[in-house]
Amino acid sequence: MSATDRNLLEVDNLTISYRVEDQWIPAVRDFRLRLQPGQIVGLVGESGSGKSTVALALMHYLSSNGRVESGGRLQFDDEDLLRKSNAEMRQLWAKRIKFVPQNAAAALNPSIKIGRQVMEVLKAAEGIDGHEAYSRMMQMFHDVNLVDPERVAERYPHELSGGMQQRVTIAMALISNPELLIMDEPTTGLDVTTEAVILDLVRGLISERDTGVVYITHNLGVVAQLCERVLVLYAGEIMEEASVLDLFQHPRHPYTLGLISSVPKPGQNKSAAQLQSIAGNPPALTRIPGGCVFAERCPLVIDLCRERKPPLETLGDGRLVRCHRWEEMEEGVLSSPPIPRPLVPPVNPPRLSGGVPQGGKGRKTLHPITSGGNWSGGNGQTLMQVSDLMKHFPVERNLREILGRTEPSPIRAVDGVDLQLRAGQTLGLVGESGSGKTTLARLIIGLEERSGGGLQLLGMDVRNSVRERSQDVLSKLQMVFQNPQNSLNPYLSVRQTIRRPLMKLRGFSAAAADAEALALLERVNLRAEYAERYPDELSGGEKQRVAIARAFASDPDLIICDEPVSALDVSVQSAVLNLLAALQDDHGSAYLFISHNLSVVGYLADTIAVMYLGQLFEVGEARELFQAPYHPYTEALVSAIPVPDPLHSSERILLSDDLPSAQNLPSGCRFHTRCPRKIGEICETDEPPWRQGDAGHLIRCHIPLEELTIAQSGLIPLDAVD
């Protein structure tokens, strides 16, 4: 680490306000930051914490309804950024200060080829073009691991995947060797696998240069894996600033501690303990309390906290904390549960000899679960049975196909899935975007009509689409959607929303439905007064609670949860997960829980199914999934999880980020184009068999389970396998 004493960026006393209806509301107050060359400082906060506002202010990008209040200082190298005109800033933007936004697709000009755009940047920065610029660009594309850089340069942005677009924006930002780089959630919205690749890239690129990076994110895992120092923002104020190790190991602020312990860690399961969570919601910008901004939600709150705002104190070791009771925190009045680390040592010692090898004979079972998968955890009756379920979306013919009279191959979104779910159990479904998991959910709920295969609920065949299903089936199947913003009708009150299914599906009278709606509200921990509110008066977490109450209203046997917490803030997310677990205990409903976040799925699920390109590749008990043997794909997914623990280090398995199209699926094993453990031609020609391990654990791969176990327990390095 090139830790010079020179600060690249010094920010003091920065207060940023927004105009809301003729009033200036300070969104960020008294912000402070030190950044040295070559350092990555993380800025973590939930939505509304002001982290993106800080980024905009640092970049001088504030729109006309935002302003930096006087009295602050914003010093970049020798330049006082607050005194700069836009024209002067433009010179800095051209070369010395760069920004990487969250939405790469929006940042790239859709009508200009990638190569032209990147070379433009170089021209603006250093005035070079032609051959020299082209070779610099190729070098940079190579540095950001873009495969086939010549072809990428010739493409338009929409022809690239999200991960590749983000690499391009990073290349554009770094090509002029900037001194300061501000990254605003650059991996949010990407798959974990892609995220891992991008983080790795950023880490590598920064360590080679002297660029200082301000990295803005809501994801503690990303911070732990990437940053040197971390600032925690809450409701526009710095709560704590420390080195990443200090922050995660000895948080001095109750909010930091709450945040860290509310993230489910990989391998943590509901059967062990509830998740910690922070009660309540962050304060609205317009109603910032006078004392400590966290007082409403703080477990340590005392009278002093509400009366006097705690100052931002500098502790002996250079950390900052804003809390009246940090000394007690130091002594450990609040403590976090120990972080389980199931990933590091192999829990199942590899069986090299002796004993009976478990199902490793390459026995080909095409319908593994129907034909005798045995779940030790599931002793309820079979609730839902999915057999060979398929959804092929037809593709419109293009001109060539019309002329040639050929049919285009359909998009095989779900392509032969067998699943079994027992009453009262949770089945987690994971996979990258494009794996078909959401389509599978929509087939089951009946929003999409299946192209083939069967679906049985309690032993009875279920019809294709909701329109054909009986009242009885409808009331047994419910769904909680991903986006709380859209899942409630903005023109219906909470009471109207919840009582409708009661009246429609359970035949309640209006009065009885109203009473029951209140009871349901109470069960999702919302006060009765919420009944008369409208969605725009609720926070994201509250909306999701209402959506959960609505799903439970018909007393269903199975609730499909499609990414129900991924749009929520970390501190709210854990409370919703706890709620889901508690409601399941009370009602005995089963969940089909879909998420791209393995830790979240791992927390709630009893069994987990891993999906890739329309097919399942691994099914097993939740705890099995985080141990060897893994399917090579699962292994990559698990290794890509950004673990919120800076000491955690695992060899990341980096997958290329071009998922094959579901219209043109790879032959043999569908994963072979990206599989780091591919054993040879057989993977390209033959469909892999299902192999059965302990407790009904099923893996679909040509590699026998014993060999997988050995390889994945670290006894044999990855390279030796292929």
Added chain:
Amino acid sequence: MKLETISRLYVAIKRTARSQLRHPQSAAGTLLVAFFLILALFGPQLAPHRNPNDQSHDVRVPPTLDLGALQLGEHPFGTDRLGRDVYSRVILGAGSIFRIAGLGTLISVILGSALGLFMGYQGGWVDEVIGRVIDALLAIPALLLALVLIGIIRNLDFAAGSWQAALADNVILLVISVLYIPIVARVARSTTLDIKTREFVEAAQIRGESQFYIIFREILPSVIPSLVVEASLRFSYAIFLVASLGFLGFGARPPSPDWGLMVNENRGGFYQLTPWALEFPALAIAILVIAVNLMSDGIRRAVQKGT
């Protein structure tokens, strides 16, 4: 339930009003429209001469309106060549233009949004077929279509008292509807397409709600803001259309005090004699069209901000 809807509506109106105030030009537009509306409603009470065709006055009296002294005088806008009081005729003309344009807009918005909601929600070939018909209709220039329709209907010989005859009497209403239903339907359809993919609509489908319930209870409320904007826009075009048809001699028939007709009747040689008999109705048309436009601008701004 109704009460809640009303209270929501009230909030929306309040917000619209507040945002109107922040933009003086749309506030001015709204006030002017309100002024004309009062003329339209209470014209017979406000006009000095209740009968627009009262020819008992002197002919070709120049306007007696004196803005400096703030005096109206005997014939503020003068009298025309037949001795009719132009001031009274302008006031009384407001009623017909508001009635036809307003009613036409109302019919178009109701039928058009029902059609658009249905098309948008149903999708598939229904949407495809109706969509093509709409495209074809919209490809014809509005005025041409209007003239053709009027020509056809006026030339048909209907038995007096039959519904066809009633239709022929209200041919302008019919024209407005034929012209604007497709336009409103298109707006409603595109908003519906957006709303129907929202998850709350899917939640309703999962409950097995009927199509009618989903369209009117779940989707319609979210479509209303864009319909309100479209309605105010349609209204301003309708006023222009009614005035144009009157001017071309296809609208109201003499001696009705229709503004467009009044402009037409006092064109050419008559303009030299009684310029005021043309200028005041023309001015009324211009002011009303501009006012409605400003108002609809304000409504659009308020609605877009609210969403």
